[in-house]
Amino acid sequence: MSVVSANEIPRPAITIGGVIRAVGFIxxxxxxxxxxxxxxxxxxxxxxxxxxxxxxxxxxxxxxxxDILGRDMLSETLHALAVTVxxxxxxxxxxVVAGGLAGFIAARLPYRIGFLLRGIAGxxxxxxxxxxxxxxxxxxxxxxxxxxxxxxxxxxxxARAFDRARGLGQSRHAEFARATxxxxxxxxxxxxxYEFRDSFLSIAARALAAVTIVLSTVSFLGYGAxxxxxxxxxxxxxxxxxxxxxxxxxxxxAAALALFILCAxxxxxxxxxxxx
Amino acid sequence: xWNFGLRRAGxxxxxxxxxxxxxxxxxxQAAPAAKGGLLHFIGTVLSRLAQxxxxxxxxxxxxxxxAAQELAQRLPATLELVAxxxxxxxxxxxxxxxxxxxxxxxxxxxxxxxxxxxxxxxxAALALLWLxxxxxxxDAQLQGAPDLWSALASGNGGxxxxxxxxxxxxALTVGAAGAAGVQLALRRAVNxxxxxxxxxxxxxxxxSQFEVDRLYLVPQVFAGVLANLGEIALSxxxxxxxxxxxxxWPGAAVLFLKxxxxxxxxxxxxxLLSFAAITLIAEFxxxxxxxxxxxxxxxx
Numbered sequence: 136m137s138v139v140s141a142n143e144i145p146r147p148a149i150t151i152g153g154v155i156r157a158v159g160f161i162x163x164x165x166x167x168x169x170x171x172x173x174x175x176x177x178x179x180x181x182x183x184x185x186x187x188x189x190x191x192x193x194x195x196x197x198x199x200x201x202d203i204l205g206r207d208m209l210s211e212t213l214h215a216l217a218v219t220v221x222x223x224x225x226x227x228x229x230x231v232v233a234g235g236l237a238g239f240i241a242a243r244l245p246y247r248i249g250f251l252l253r254g255i256a257g258x259x260x261x262x263x264x265x266x267x268x269x270x271x272x273x274x275x276x277x278x279x280x281x282x283x284x285x286x287x288x289x290x291x292x293x294a295r296a297f298d299r300a301r302g303l304g305q306s307r308h309a310e311f312a313r314a315t316x317x318x319x320x321x322x323x324x325x326x327x328x329y330e331f332r333d334s335f336l337s338i339a340a341r342a343l344a345a346v347t348i349v350l351s352t353v354s355f356l357g358y359g360a361x362x363x364x365x366x367x368x369x370x371x372x373x374x375x376x377x378x379x380x381x382x383x384x385x386x387x388x389a390a391a392l393a394l395f396i397l398c399a400x401x402x403x404x405x406x407x408x409x410x411x
Numbered sequence: 412x413w414n415f416g417l418r419r420a421g422x423x424x425x426x427x428x429x430x431x432x433x434x435x436x437x438x439x440q441a442a443p444a445a446k447g448g449l450l451h452f453i454g455t456v457l458s459r460l461a462q463x464x465x466x467x468x469x470x471x472x473x474x475x476x477x478a479a480q481e482l483a484q485r486l487p488a489t490l491e492l493v494a495x496x497x498x499x500x501x502x503x504x505x506x507x508x509x510x511x512x513x514x515x516x517x518x519x520x521x522x523x524x525x526x527x528x529x530x531x532x533x534x535a536a537l538a539l540l541w542l543x544x545x546x547x548x549x550d551a552q553l554q555g556a557p558d559l560w561s562a563l564a565s566g567n568g569g570x571x572x573x574x575x576x577x578x579x580x581x582a583l584t585v586g587a588a589g590a591a592g593v594q595l596a597l598r599r600a601v602n603x604x605x606x607x608x609x610x611x612x613x614x615x616x617x618x619s620q621f622e623v624d625r626l627y628l629v630p631q632v633f634a635g636v637l638a639n640l641g642e643i644a645l646s647x648x649x650x651x652x653x654x655x656x657x658x659x660w661p662g663a664a665v666l667f668l669k670x671x672x673x674x675x676x677x678x679x680x681x682x683l684l685s686f687a688a689i690t691l692i693a694e695f696x697x698x699x700x701x702x703x704x705x706x707x708x709x710x711x
Contacts, residue, residue, distance in 0.1 A: 258429035261641070261690040262683055263649035266667060270679065273671035274440065348531045355533045356656055356668060371534065378537070379544050379551065389534045397529035409528075409595055410646065 152404060159340065159401025166220060166395055173217040177210035182363035186210070190381045200383040202374065208387050211370060216391050218366040219351060222281040223395075226346035227339055229285025234292020235338050239330060241293070242300035243323045253297045259290035268349050272358050280359045284349040285342075292342060300326065340402035345410075347396050367392040415702055423695040430687040435459040438469055438680035469677030473670075478677040482663060486685060488556045489662035492581055492654065493647045499586020500647065504593025511594060512601040528591055532650045536584040536657040543580055554659035581654040588650030592643040593636060600635020604628050634705035640697025644690050 169176065179186045184204040191201040199208035238256070241249040259267065264287040271283035303309060303326050312322050353359040354368030365373070367388040374384035439455040446452075462469065468478040511520060530538075543549040557574035565571075604610075605628070613623045636643075652664035663682050670678040 254425065254429060258426055258433060258687065258691075261426065261430065261645070261687040261694070263645060263652060263686070265649050265652055266664070266683065266686065269668065269671050270437065270683065273674065273679070352531055352533055352653060355531075356653075358668075358671070368531075368533075371537065375537070379541060382541065385537060385541075389530070389537070393526070393530045393534065396531070397526060400525060400529055405528075406595060406598075410592065410642070 155401050156337075156404050159398050159403070160336070162394070162398030163340070163343075163402055166216070166398060169213070170217045170220045173213040177207075177213045179207045179210040181211070181214040182206070182365065183210075190377065190384070192381075193383055199387045200381070202384045203377050203381070208383060211365070212367070212387050212391050215365050215367045215370045215388060216395070218360060218364050219347065219368070219392065220395065222284075222350055222360070222366065223343055223347040225281040226285035226288070226350060227342040229282055230288045230292050230342035230346060231335075231339055233286060234289035234342070235296045236327075237289075238293035238296030239300045239327055240323070242297045242304060243319060249297065253294060256290040256293040256297070260294055264288050264291070264345070264349050265352055268353050269356070269358050272353065277359065277361060280350060280353060281346075284346045284353065288342065288345045288349055291345075292338070299330070303330070337403050340399050341405065344396050344399035344403060344405070347392070347399065351392055412702065416699060419695055419698050423691055426691040427688060430684055430691065431463055432456075432460070433687070434680040434684035435463060437683060438677050440674075441469065441472060441676040468681045471670075471678050472675045473673055473678075478681045481666060481678050482681050482685060485661060485663040485666045488660060489648075489651055489655065489664060491556065491559075492585055492651050492660055492662060493644075495578055495582035496585025496589055496647050496651065496654075499582050500589025500593050500643070503586060504590035505597060507590060508594035508597030508601070512598050512605075532584060532588050532653045533657060535587055536580070536654055539580050539583055540657065549576060556660050556662070581651075581658045581660050584654040584657070585647055585650045589643055589647045592639065592646045596636045596639040596643070597632055600632040601628070603635070604631040607631075631705045634701040637697045637704065638701035640700070641690055641694025644693035648686055648690065 174180075184206055186207045187197055187201040187205050189201060189203050189205045191197050193200045193208075197207060197209070199212065201207055202211065238253075241252045243249065244252075264284075267290075268280075268284045268287035271286055272280055275283065304322075309322060309326075312325075313319075350359060351366065351368030351371075354366050355372045357372065360366040360369045362369070370388040371385050371392070374381075374388070378385035435456050438459045439452060442455045442459075444451050444455050459469075466479075468482075470477055471481050474481065511524070540551065544551045555577060557577040559574045559578060562570040562574035609627065610623055613627065614620070618626075648664070651662065652667070654660060655662040655665045656668065663685065667679060667682040670676075670682070
């Protein structure tokens with residue numbers, strides 16, 4: 136073996152899973168750029184009625200048609216996508232911090248405090264995140280829907296991170312570290328650094344998919360976004376009365392929503408059918 | 412097995428106690444005294460807990476009827492929907508899981524399943540409703556919970572058809588959400604069991620592939636599904652909440668949504684408690700079933 140080949144850093148193998156995840160991140164990036172340019176790309180400002188005649192079918196002039204109030208569906212979908220992505224981004228941060236990070240740290244807390252917190256998270260996990268989010272919105276107000284969605288999805292993230300951290304705490308490297316006198320704080324910092332380096336993007340993408348579903352459903356049920364800051368869930372809810380005759384009023388925001396969730400799911404590396 | 416059962420029963424009891432405490436915290440919002448500071452709030456929670464111990468769950472702030480009575484009127488409809496959804500989930504999820512466990516088919520179908528899984532439940536419900544109206548020419552106004560048993564007892568073909576028509580879309584919506592969980596649990600269990608070393612040993616002992624699969628793989632796979640029963644139940648209840656709203660099904664989830672909007676916290680607390688209790692019990696029974704079938708421990 137030559138010196139050069141012995142010192143070569145092995146290249147990570149390209150797997151189908153890795154390619155799929157990359158596609159997901161590229162999709163999320165493209166959606167992020169679209170959202171950033173939404174005010175430029177949209178022909179009409181948000182919630183401008185009578186931009187065209189009501190319920191025009193998709194045509195060269197209105198590529199995605201208009202809704203019952205004559206709003207341009209393309210512009211409205213772009214604005215709603217921006218609201219959805221922004222709120223979901225905020226909620227995902229809450230999940231990562233209150234779920235993933237807190238769960239990881241809780242597993243190393245003394246006096247079995249961590250187990251108490253894990254038990255509470257387990258109980259909250261027995262309630263659908265959607266209902267938990269609606270309860271939190273009911274207790275505070277609609278303006279805090281992203282925070283409520285994040286907190287509602289956090290218990291599952293907390294439980295997963297706690298169990299993972301417990302597993303790491305019982306691993307051989309942890310036993311060795313303890314035997315050689317490395318402090319629990321240093322071990323926690325080491326594990327946290329490696330864990331977040333290896334799986335932060337995956338955890339964040341998974342959280343993004345989960346909270347997007349919760350937030351859009353909450354808005355669809357009338358507990359989330361309020362006009363003029365409509366998100367995709369509220370757009371779909373508003374189309375309920377007319378979508379039998381004007382399919383595009385519901386199909387366009389639904390397709391945008393599904394595309395965003397699909398990209399987040401792919402980026403997270405979720406299995407087919409796995410719950411975010 | 413007894414030790415395992417007792418351990419699980421202890422965990423269930425702790426979970427139920429936690430759920431009761433959570434319900435007491437929510438129900439305490441209804442009392443004006445709870446807003447007078449932390450000590451007052453803790454006092455209200457404790458008094459609610461004492462009420463719960465006497466099986467007094469308070470009254471609805473809207474109808475003034477006992478919260479338990481409100482729930483008793485609505486919960487059977489939700490359970491009926493979840494039961495129908497479970498049936499659909501099993502009918503779709505089990506064959507799908509088996510088909511997707513075959514390597515090449517799984518790879519070919521993966522993108523399609525990812526796309527379907529990316530659609531939120533309410534989008535799927537609206538799509539089903541649209542298809543039923545546009546393709547099957549069903550009446551979109553025909554909503555609500557059918558009295559299926561009365562229709563079946565009457566033997567009237569028209570009533571039975573109408574009852575099944577009213578049940579079909581909500582059950583399909585809930586079932587589709589549950590099917591995703593069932594097929595995933597089944598697929599994971601198959602993948603785990605397929606590579607288990609005992610299979611090779613059994614074949615070397617002279618058992619045919621069919622015998623090994625029938626006697627060992629099938630129980631392992633069903634145990635794998637049972638181990639995930641809590642999560643599947645959670646998916647079903649979550650989807651039921653949306654399906655009830657979209658299809659005008661008068662169940663407990665719609666009661667919850669309306670009660671939150673009207674700040675009827677006693678009813679909200681009781682609905683949450685019942686959902687949490689059902690999920691925890693499903694998890695408990697699933698873990699026992701999985702253990703009995705194949706010695707599999709459910710997810711912690």
